[in-house]
Amino acid sequence: MQLGSALKSITILEELKEAQFDRISAISTVEEYGAGDTIFSESSLAKNLYALQKGKVALQMQLNVANMLRRRVTVDLVTPPGVFGWSAVMESRPYMLGAVCLEPTVVLAIDGGGLRSLMMQDYEMGYLLMGKLIKVVASRLEEARQLLICERMITAIPEPETPTRAFSRK
Amino acid sequence: MNKRGSPTLRVVVASETPEVRDQITRVVEREPGVRVVGQAHNSIEAMTKAKDLRPEVTVVDPYLPYLFGLDDVPLSRMSGLDTATGVTGELPGAMAVLLSNPNPALRERGPEAVAHLGRYSGDFWVPLRLRDLQAEANPKDRVVFADVWAEETQASHSKAMELSYQLVVWGGLSLVAGFALMLTWIMVFIGLPLAGGGLVAILLGLVIKGVASRFSSPIPRAETTEE
Structure with missing residues (x-):
């Protein structure tokens, strides 16, 4: 896959100028994974921001309920042209979720430290990228809210009452 | 087992x-x-x-x-x-x-x-x-x-075949219609100057006729003798 064309297909980079693309392509690599492969684990140090080019990725979180129920739970599914691993853009943070490939997957990995440096050097680019990343996070939050609301609404629907006869004939 | x-x-x-x-x-x-x-x-x-x-x-x-x-x-x-x-x-x-x-x-x-x-x-x-x-x-x-x-099932195959047949028919009709339109356009291009030329020729003829009738001497009529 061509790195240049792959970069231009990423929605968070779509308003950047040619020179800015070139600087980002210098810190990016194309990575391929098989179905079932883990791209990164939860709590590992966030190194890269990933843009999905092909495949499907499940973002999972470890669930610990009183050390009895230890299970990883999927909290999001990413499909192209989704972006994930945005913790890498923050200062030395661990990933909040783990990423597992559900299909053969191609991602574009952008070095988080390098991207932070570029954003510090070029405030215009930094402002643009931060705005786009906030949109990514906000859309995730919005979907989670929708799910929460829908589930609450469904559980709040009362059971149909059995018809009772108001007046009985004697 | x-x-x-x-x-x-x-x-x-x-x-x-x-x-x-x-x-x-x-x-x-x-x-x-x-x-x-x-x-x-x-x-x-x-x-x-x-x-x-x-x-x-x-x-x-x-x-x-x-x-x-x-x-x-x-x-x-x-x-x-x-x-x-x-x-x-x-x-x-x-x-x-x-x-x-x-x-x-x-x-x-x-x-x-x-x-x-x-x-x-x-x-x-x-x-x-x-x-x-x-x-x-x-x-x-x-x-x-x-x-x-x-x-691919027989149904989806025949559906694809039908679609391709329709595409061929409609493509052919579009091609003929396109040619007819092109021909009309060409005819318009040839016909317009020809009609314009004819009109000019008619007008020119009328003008010449008018001029000629004004400046030429009248044709003498053959005299008839009455007996």
Whole structure:
């Protein structure tokens, strides 16, 4: 896959100028994974921001309920042209979720430290990228809210009452 | 035990869509010695059936809802992987097959399509049986990934043929209409100067006639003698 064309297909980079693309392509690599492969684990140090080019990725979180129920739970599914691993853009943070490939997957990995440096050097680019990343996070939050609301609404629907006869004939 | 003496492989199929569940059931039951013992439409049901029926294999749709799928909320259909890992975690020795989105492949070709289990290796389709997948399963997590591929049916083939025939007919008609339009356009281009030229010639003729009648002497009339 061509790195240049792959970069231009990423929605968070779509308003950047040619020179800015070139600087980002210098810190990016194309990575391929098989179905079932883990791209990164939860709590590992966030190194890269990933843009999905092909495949499907499940973002999972470890669930610990009183050390009895230890299970990883999927909290999001990413499909192209989704972006994930945005913790890498923050200062030395661990990933909040783990990423597992559900299909053969191609991602574009952008070095988080390098991207932070570029954003510090070029405030215009930094402002643009931060705005786009906030949109990514906000859309995730919005979907989670929708799910929460829908589930609450469904559980709040009362059971149909059995018809009772108001007046009985004697 | 089946006729060949090998133990029967008991399978639970989990997908929200009944058509997909039936298709997957047909796919896996085509393999000798495999029997589908239960179907589930969500993650909770799949986990319950897996615990109750203790199947050797659970085949899971990745877009399985936890309890119910909600339209326009993609997050409500993402429990496939959790179900697969949950089943293998709960049942020691059991295997889960997580299919990579079987819905489009099966829906596109219709319910009568013959589907196959396997995996794409580059552009090539490698057919696999459940026992092949069982052999390659990692003893640690025992979740394997596979694809479903549906053959082109007679109905979809004839539909494609009809579509191609219609395309050819309409393409031909468009071509003829285009040529007719082009010809009309050319005729307009030739006809307009010709008509214009004719009009000029008529006007010129009339002018010349007028001028000639004004300046020329009248033609003497032949005199008639009356007797």
